[in-house]
Amino acid sequence: MLSGHDVVEICNDKWKTYEFLRSNNIGTPKTYKNLDSLHQALDNGEINFPIVIKPRWGMASMGIYMADDMKELEVFYNKSLKEIGSSYLKYESAITPDEMIIFQEKLKGQEYGLDVINDLEGNFVKCIPKSKLEMRAGETDLGQVVASKPFDGLAARLSELFRHEVILSVDCFDCSDELKVIEMNCRISGHYPLSHLAGINLPAQIIEWLEGKPTNSRYFEYTEGLYITKDLVPRIIEYKKP
Incomplete structure (x- = not known):
C-alpha cells in the first residue's frame, strides 16, 4: 500500500517536509x-x-x-x-x-511517534501515539502507548492535507506550547509494532478494505499506558562441529 508520488516526495525530502509544514502553519523546528x-x-x-x-x-x-x-x-x-x-x-x-x-x-520536550491511519480513500480513521523513551538505529526500542486526544487535531490536519492511503508515520515533539513535527514517512515505521501489541490490527483492516468491507472500529481499539519494548533475543543460528 503506497500513497501518491507527491506525498512520498514530501516525506522523503526533509527540506520539502519543512517547507510543507511551514506553508500549512504546522509547528516544526x-x-x-x-x-x-x-x-x-x-x-x-x-x-x-x-x-x-x-x-x-x-x-x-x-x-x-x-x-x-x-x-x-x-x-x-x-x-x-x-x-x-x-x-x-x-x-x-x-x-x-x-x-x-x-x-x-534542537527541540526541548517529549518526543512522540504517531501512526496516522487513513482508509483507502484517504479518510481519517485513527491516531495512535507513542512516547519515544529509548531509540536504536532510528527506531523506537522502548515506548509507551498513550491517549490519542492531545494528538488528534494534528493527525486529522495531516490526514486532510495529504489524503494518504493507510498510514502516515509522524515524529513530533510536545514543546509545551505546541506540537512540532520533525519528520514524516508514508509507510509502516519502526514504532508501529508498539501499536500492534497494544491492540491495533492494521493488517487485518487492510485485507478487509481490499475486500470492499467498511472500517471495523474494533481493529483500532488499544490499551493506553502500556510500556512496550522490542527485545533483541540472542539465538544460535548455526553449529559447526569443532
Whole structure:
C-alpha cells in the first residue's frame, strides 16, 4: 500500500517536509538547507546552539549529529557528508549534491511517534501515539502507548492535507506550547509494532478494505499506558562441529 508520488516526495525530502509544514502553519523546528543560511541565522540570533545536523535524504538515524559550537559544527558536518558518501544515502542525496545536509534547532520536550491511519480513500480513521523513551538505529526500542486526544487535531490536519492511503508515520515533539513535527514517512515505521501489541490490527483492516468491507472500529481499539519494548533475543543460528 503506497500513497501518491507527491506525498512520498514530501516525506522523503526533509527540506520539502519543512517547507510543507511551514506553508500549512504546522509547528516544526527552524531548519536551514546549507551552511551559508545557517551561519547567517546564527549571526542574526535566529538560532542558537545546539544544532542538529542530519542528511536531507536520510533514514535510520544515519549521519545525525548534535553540534554544541562552531568547531563541532564543522567536524560533524564533514563526518555526516562522509557517511552519506559511503552508504546507500548517496543515491537520493545525489538529487541535491550541494545541499545534502540540513540543520535544525534542537527541540526541548517529549518526543512522540504517531501512526496516522487513513482508509483507502484517504479518510481519517485513527491516531495512535507513542512516547519515544529509548531509540536504536532510528527506531523506537522502548515506548509507551498513550491517549490519542492531545494528538488528534494534528493527525486529522495531516490526514486532510495529504489524503494518504493507510498510514502516515509522524515524529513530533510536545514543546509545551505546541506540537512540532520533525519528520514524516508514508509507510509502516519502526514504532508501529508498539501499536500492534497494544491492540491495533492494521493488517487485518487492510485485507478487509481490499475486500470492499467498511472500517471495523474494533481493529483500532488499544490499551493506553502500556510500556512496550522490542527485545533483541540472542539465538544460535548455526553449529559447526569443532
